[in-house]
Amino acid sequence: MRIFKFKTDLVYIAILSIFLFVYSCFIYALTSHNINEAINNIAKGHILAKLFIPVLIAAALLYLVWKAIVRHIMKPVKKIAKIAEKITHEDLSARVDIKNPNKETKYLISAFNDMISRLESSFRYIVESNSYIAHELKTPIAIIRGEAEIALKKERDNEEYKKVISIALDESKKMLKTIEDLLLLTKMTYRPEFLNFENIDLNQFLNDIYEQSKILTVEKNISVDINAPEISERVKADGLSLRRLFFNIIDNAIKFTPQNGRIKIDIKYQKKKAVVSISDTGMGIAEEDIPKLFDKFFRANKEKNRYAPGSGLGLPIAQSIAELHKAKIIVKSTLGKGSTFILELPTLPH
Amino acid sequence: MRILLVEDEKRMADFVTKGLKEERYVIDVAYKGEDAIFLVDINAYDLIILDLMLPDTNGLAICKHIRNKKMDTPILIITAKDSVRDKVKGLDFGADDYLTKPFSFDEFLARVRALLRRKRADKMSIFRVADLELNQLTHKVKRADREIDLTSKEYALLEYLIMNANEVVTRTMISEHVWNEEFDSLSNIIDVFVNHLRNKIDKDSDKPLIHTIHGTGYILKE
Numbered sequence: 001m002r003i004f005k006f007k008t009d010l011v012y013i014a015i016l017s018i019f020l021f022v023y024s025c026f027i028y029a030l031t032s033h034n035i036n037e038a039i040n041n042i043a044k045g046h047i048l049a050k051l052f053i054p055v056l057i058a059a060a061l062l063y064l065v066w067k068a069i070v071r072h073i074m075k076p077v078k079k080i081a082k083i084a085e086k087i088t089h090e091d092l093s094a095r096v097d098i099k100n101p102n103k104e105t106k107y108l109i110s111a112f113n114d115m116i117s118r119l120e121s122s123f124r125y126i127v128e129s130n131s132y133i134a135h136e137l138k139t140p141i142a143i144i145r146g147e148a149e150i151a152l153k154k155e156r157d158n159e160e161y162k163k164v165i166s167i168a169l170d171e172s173k174k175m176l177k178t179i180e181d182l183l184l185l186t187k188m189t190y191r192p193e194f195l196n197f198e199n200i201d202l203n204q205f206l207n208d209i210y211e212q213s214k215i216l217t218v219e220k221n222i223s224v225d226i227n228a229p230e231i232s233e234r235v236k237a238d239g240l241s242l243r244r245l246f247f248n249i250i251d252n253a254i255k256f257t258p259q260n261g262r263i264k265i266d267i268k269y270q271k272k273k274a275v276v277s278i279s280d281t282g283m284g285i286a287e288e289d290i291p292k293l294f295d296k297f298f299r300a301n302k303e304k305n306r307y308a309p310g311s312g313l314g315l316p317i318a319q320s321i322a323e324l325h326k327a328k329i330i331v332k333s334t335l336g337k338g339s340t341f342i343l344e345l346p347t348l349p350h
Numbered sequence: 351m352r353i354l355l356v357e358d359e360k361r362m363a364d365f366v367t368k369g370l371k372e373e374r375y376v377i378d379v380a381y382k383g384e385d386a387i388f389l390v391d392i393n394a395y396d397l398i399i400l401d402l403m404l405p406d407t408n409g410l411a412i413c414k415h416i417r418n419k420k421m422d423t424p425i426l427i428i429t430a431k432d433s434v435r436d437k438v439k440g441l442d443f444g445a446d447d448y449l450t451k452p453f454s455f456d457e458f459l460a461r462v463r464a465l466l467r468r469k470r471a472d473k474m475s476i477f478r479v480a481d482l483e484l485n486q487l488t489h490k491v492k493r494a495d496r497e498i499d500l501t502s503k504e505y506a507l508l509e510y511l512i513m514n515a516n517e518v519v520t521r522t523m524i525s526e527h528v529w530n531e532e533f534d535s536l537s538n539i540i541d542v543f544v545n546h547l548r549n550k551i552d553k554d555s556d557k558p559l560i561h562t563i564h565g566t567g568y569i570l571k572e
Contacts (some may be wrong), residue, residue: 008399027481131430131431131433134430134431134432135430135431138430138450138451138452139362139451141431141451141452142362142430142451142452142453143359143361143362143365144365144452145452145453145455146362146366146369146452146453146455149367149369149454149455149456150369150372150455152366153369153372154372167361171361273551332514
C-alpha cells in the first residue's frame with residue numbers, strides 16, 4: 001500500500017486550494033466595509049493574484065497534516081491487512097497483536113481475531129470430520145476389496161466364497177447406513193424445514209415405542225418397562241424424527257446392556273415440560289466420555305465393542321433432533337451399573 | 351518370516367491375516383496398542399504392520415516406542431489417513447513405508463516382500479544354495495531342477511534357513527521367526543519339522559545341505 005501518489009496528491013491540493021480561496025473571498029467580502037468594491041476586487045482577480053501563493057502553501061500544508069493523521073490512523077489497519085494476507089486455509093493460526101491500541105482499533109482487532117478463531121475452529125471441524133468420514137467409509141471398502149482379492153487368488157470351496165459374499169454384503173450395508181446418517185445430519189443442520197410438526201400425545205407415543213422395543217430386546221432377553229403418569233400431555237413434534245431420537249437412545253441402551261439386563265422408560269410431567277428418562281443396566285459410560293458421546297463417530301469403550309454395529313452417528317442424530325424440538329438430552333451414568341438418558345421436551349399448554 | 355499385525359478392526363485383521371498366511375508368513379495379531387507393545391517387547395519380528403487409529407493409543411506412539419528401543423524392525427503403516435501431512439508424520443516417526451486403505455492386496459504383498467528383503471545385500475526374490483532354489487514369489491522350491499512339494503510350515507522353515515544360509519540358526523531363533531505366539535517352546539516340534547524338511551530336500555541327494563550343530567541348532571550350507 002503506497003501512501004503518496006503524486007498525481008492524486010496534486011489534484012487534492014488543487015481542490016483544497018479552490019476551497020480555501022473561495023472561503024477567503026467570502027470572509028473578505030463579508031468583513032470589508034464596502035461590499036460592492038470587494039466583489040469588484042474579486043471579479044477583477046486582484047484577490048486571486050494576492051492570495052494565490054499563500055493559499056497554495058496553506059493548502060499543501062493542510063494536506064500534509066491530514067496525510068500524517070490518516071497515516072497514523074491507518075497504521076493498525078495496515079498491520080491487520082498484513083496478517084490477513086498471511087492467512088490461508090492451511091494456516092489460520094495468525095492473530096493481530098498491537099500494543100496499546102485505541103478504542104476503535106481495539107474493537108476492530110478483536111472482531112478480526114474472533115472471526116479468524118471462528119474460521120479456524122470450523123476448518124478444524126471440517127478437516128477432522130473429513131478424516132473420520134474417510135476412515136468410516138474406507139475401512140469397509142478395504143475389507144470388501146481385500147476379501148475379494150484374496151478369494152480370487154485361487155480355487156476355494158463354496159463355504160469360503162459364501163463367507164466372503166456375506167462379509168461384503170454386511171460391510172456395504174454398514175457403508176450405506178453411514179452415508180444415510182451423514183446426509184440426515186446435514187439435512188437437519190441446513191434444511192430443518194423438512195420436519196413436519198404436529199401435536200402428539202406423549203403417553204400414547206411412548207407406549208408405541210415401548211411395544212416395539214420389546215421386540216428388539218428379545219434376542220438379548222432384556223426386559224423393558226414403562227412408567228407413565230395417568231394423565232398425558234401433548235408436545236409439538238415431528239413424529240418420525242422423535243421416534244428416531246428415542247429408538248437411537250434405546251438401540252444404544254440395548255447395545256451396551258448385557259444379556260438379561262433391564263431397560264426402563266420413565267415419563268414425568270413438570271411445569272411446561274415433559275421429562276422422559278431411559279435407563280439401562282449396561283456397562284455405563286466413563287465420566288470423561290460423557291461430553292464426547294454426541295461427537296460424530298465417537299465410540300466409547302471401543303476395544304470392548306469391536307463387534308458392536310452402528311455408524312457412530314446415532315447419538316449425534318438424537319442430539320440434532322432434540323435441538324430442533326427445543327429439547328435437551330442429559331446423560332447420567334455410573335461405570336459398571338448403567339446409564340440414564342434424560343430428554344426434556346417442552347409440552348403444549350392444556 | 352514372522353509378522354506382527356496391529357489392527358483394531360476385526361474384519362480388516364482377519365483378511366490381512368488370511369492373505370499373509372496363504373503366503374506362508376507367520377502372523378501375530380494385536381487389536382490394541384497395549385498388546386502390540388507387549389508383543390514387540392517379547393518377540394523378534396521381521397516386520398510390523400501398523401494401523402494408525404487404535405482404540406487405546408495412536409499407532410505413531412508404537413512406532414516411536416519401537417524406534418526408541420533401537421529396534422530396526424521394518425514398519426509398514428496401513429491406514430485410511432491419506433493426507434500428505436499424515437504420511438510425512440508417519441515416515442518421520444520411524445515407519446519405513448506407508449500404504450493407504452483401501453489397498454490392492456498384491457501391492458500390499460509386494461511392499462511386505464520389499465521390506466522383508468531390505469536388510470539383505472541382494473534384493474532378489476530367489477535364493478540359491480548349491481543346487482537348491484527357493485522362489486519367494488511363487489513359493490516354489492527346487493532341488494537339482496526337480497520341484498519339491500513343501501507344506502506351509504516346512505516352506506517357512508526352509509525360507510528362514512536359506513535366508514540365513516551359511517550361518518548357524520538356533521532353535522530359539524527358529525521358534526521366534528517361524529512360529530507365532532501359540533507355539534509351545536518345550537516341545538521338540540522344531541526337530542520334527544527339520545527332519546521332515548531333510549527328508550524332502552536331502553534324501554535323494556548325496557550332498558546334504560541341512561546340518562545339525564549339536565546342542566545349538568542348524569545350519570544350511572554346501
